[in-house]
Amino acid sequence: MGKLAVIIAFSLYILKLAAEGDLTVYIHPRYVAFTVTMALVSLAISLSILIMNRRKHFALRLTRPSILTALCLVVLVLAFVLPPRPLMSSAVEQKSNNARVGGLSSGKLVTSSSAGTCREEAAGIELPLTTIDGWLTAFYACDVDGGFNGHRITLEGFVYDPRGQLVSDNIFQLSRFFVSCCAVDASPIGLYVDEPNWRDEHPADSWVRVEGALEMRQFGADKKMYVIKDAHITPIPEPDDPYEYMR
Numbered sequence: 403m404g405k406l407a408v409i410i411a412f413s414l415y416i417l418k419l420a421a422e423g424d425l426t427v428y429i430h431p432r433y434v435a436f437t438v439t440m441a442l443v444s445l446a447i448s449l450s451i452l453i454m455n456r457r458k459h460f461a462l463r464l465t466r467p468s469i470l471t472a473l474c475l476v477v478l479v480l481a482f483v484l485p486p487r488p489l490m491s492s493a494v495e496q497k498s499n500n501a502r503v504g505g506l507s508s509g510k511l512v513t514s515s516s517a518g519t520c521r522e523e524a525a526g527i528e529l530p531l532t533t534i535d536g537w538l539t540a541f542y543a544c545d546v547d548g549g550f551n552g553h554r555i556t557l558e559g560f561v562y563d564p565r566g567q568l569v570s571d572n573i574f575q576l577s578r579f580f581v582s583c584c585a586v587d588a589s590p591i592g593l594y595v596d597e598p599n600w601r602d603e604h605p606a607d608s609w610v611r612v613e614g615a616l617e618m619r620q621f622g623a624d625k626k627m628y629v630i631k632d633a634h635i636t637p638i639p640e641p642d643d644p645y646e647y648m649r
Contacts, residue, residue: 406448408471411478413445419486423642427486429584430647488644489579489588490607491562500589502538503564503575504627534559534591535580535646541628548618550628556613557630558638561604562592569621572598573629576612582648591646594629604635611636 419425420438429437494501531537534557544550559576577592579585595612597604604610614633618626 405471406451408474408478409444410448411475413441413448415478415481416441417445418482424486426643426645427488427585430581431643432647433583488640489585489590490560491577493579493588494562494575494577494590497588497590502535502580502589502591504538504541504592504594504629531555533557533646534576534578534593537593537628538591547626550616551618553616554614555616555630556611557593558609558611558641559592560640560644561600561606561608561610562590563601563606564594569594570596572596572600574600574604576610576630579645580648581645588645594627595633595635596629596631597633597635600635604637609638609640611638 416425416437419428420434420441425434425437531540537555537557541550557576559578562575562577564573564575573594573596575592576595577590579588580591581588595614612630612633612635614630616628617631619629620626
């Protein structure tokens with residue numbers, strides 16, 4: 403009975419999230435229909451078992467649930483009560499090994515000394531780009547050192563304090579999470595923003611729109627990353643889709 407109760411509660415929770423439009427806090431939008439269908443199937447099967455047992459006059463034994471079953475039920479009760487929240491700064495720190503920031507990942511460097519700018523046809527880039535992941539991909543496609551310098555961009559994300567990352571106190575990270583399948587595999591992505599005294603107006607985890615110009619800068623002895631400078635920063639509400647998704 404306890405396991406059946408967990409399945410029913412979990413199915414109802416998924417349907418609740420779907421009805422309220424919050425299921426994408428946990429999974430990629432392309433899997434919403436499949437997940438809802440599976441929840442309906444699980445709910446139907448579980449209720450059928452209860453009805454069949456009742457018709458056959460089987461007594462439902464109310465035994466003490468196992469520790470695991472009880473724990474699952476407690477978690478589900480809390481899930482029903484507490485509002486779903488997207489991944490934010492605390493998750494950035496936990497997933498820092500998979501982070502992509504400023505065009506670098508796993509130590510990749512843009513090292514070409516050629517002068518000039520990145521040409522759309524040469525790099526296979528379609529501008530304008532409106533996502534952080536789109537720009538990070540463009541940075542990797544460009545083999546010209548500083549090829550996007552001076553290019554003005556507009557992006558939205560939440561504020562993350564990158565203390566301990568060998569950056570100036572004037573810099574914060576404009577961040578989002580990139581989701582391939584679900585929140586479990588989400589990886590933090592971002593661009594640095596140069597804004598003096600940003601902590602006074604834009605606390606960590608607040609959502610902002612940043613408009614500014616790109617500039618590649620040296621960080622330490624062996625890192626070059628793009629930074630958004632001369633930024634105009636506007637506070638915005640949390641978007642309906644807080645993540646960026648694999649297409």
